[in-house]
Amino acid sequence: MSSFVHHRLFALGAFGLLGIALGSGACSSDPDGNGDKDFSGRNVSSGGYQANDQCPVNPPSALPGTRSASSSCTSYMDCAPSCCACASSSASYLAAACIDGVCADKADTCYVGKKPTYCPADSDPGPSPKDGGTSGKDVNPPPSGGTLCVDGTSGSCIGTGFDWTGSQCCVKNVSQCVDGTSGSCVGTGYKWTGKQCCIEKDAVCTAGTSGSCIGTGYMWTGSQCCVQNVSQCVDGTSGSCIGTGYKWTGSQCCIEKDAICTSGTSGSCIGTNFMWTGSQCCVQNVSQCVDGTSGSCTGTGKYWTGTKCCI
Numbered sequence: 001m002s003s004f005v006h007h008r009l010f011a012l013g014a015f016g017l018l019g020i021a022l023g024s025g026a027c028s029s030d031p032d033g034n035g036d037k038d039f040s041g042r043n044v045s046s047g048g049y050q051a052n053d054q055c056p057v058n059p060p061s062a063l064p065g066t067r068s069a070s071s072s073c074t075s076y077m078d079c080a081p082s083c084c085a086c087a088s089s090s091a092s093y094l095a096a097a098c099i100d101g102v103c104a105d106k107a108d109t110c111y112v113g114k115k116p117t118y119c120p121a122d123s124d125p126g127p128s129p130k131d132g133g134t135s136g137k138d139v140n141p142p143p144s145g146g147t148l149c150v151d152g153t154s155g156s157c158i159g160t161g162f163d164w165t166g167s168q169c170c171v172k173n174v175s176q177c178v179d180g181t182s183g184s185c186v187g188t189g190y191k192w193t194g195k196q197c198c199i200e201k202d203a204v205c206t207a208g209t210s211g212s213c214i215g216t217g218y219m220w221t222g223s224q225c226c227v228q229n230v231s232q233c234v235d236g237t238s239g240s241c242i243g244t245g246y247k248w249t250g251s252q253c254c255i256e257k258d259a260i261c262t263s264g265t266s267g268s269c270i271g272t273n274f275m276w277t278g279s280q281c282c283v284q285n286v287s288q289c290v291d292g293t294s295g296s297c298t299g300t301g302k303y304w305t306g307t308k309c310c311i
Helices: 106-112
Strands: 044-049 082-085 092-099 148-151 162-164 168-171 176-178 190-192 197-199 204-206 218-220 225-227 232-235 246-248 252-255 260-262 274-276 281-283
Touching: 044 106, 082 106, 092 106, 148 176, 204 232, 204 252
Parallel strands: none
Antiparallel strands: 044 092, 082 092, 148 168, 162 168, 176 197, 190 197, 204 225, 218 225, 232 252, 246 252, 260 281, 274 281
């Protein structure tokens, strides 16, 4: 998703995911926000997101972490995201980071999770790969990212790209490791640790079924459906989650467009900037969706979902 590559609005929307608390304020008082630390040679897994030049009100589904700084982690997806401020503008962005197996503090998180598109006015656009930051697509680290250490077995954690520690399986060049089965986690792009299925491609992994999680852009781990080039996956129905911009996993509706997804009705969630999943109304080009009434939620820049007013 080039929409995925430059997420200007990757909001999970009122999906209300796990009650993640967002931080606020600037990343650090130093110019580049990294505390003058060198991240080269370190195991960095980071992801970021921006909604209309701001931190989304509701975290996206691919930033589901809840663990606080200094907690153990296997990837940025374990860590609670922070809201980071750009140095040279009022823009902000959401970021999460796992560095050397520990959820990073806010200064380091904001530095390694920063993308040039988030803060174009800043003299320091963000980390280069040599600094340990991810580059390219938002949210999921590229295949050239760091090593993830997860549960596994010595019998499976063997071969190129695998390192067995005696307790965990450390897998190189993967974006994330999720639940799966040995029978499904096979072939190009998959790496089975003995307990987890690690994938190389950037994707949002969510609930699904093997029968629906097939075709271009889908990866079935045996337990989860990993969908490439989407911004988020939310509740929906197979009958509504069809056509351009939609991908149905068998349990969830994944959308390619940047949007805030919230409660609504099929009768109101129609027209430009709206995407109806069968359960939620996803609205593009808005910063938040709040309580309101249909009579007042009218005019330029206001979108009525049937239950919420998005602005």
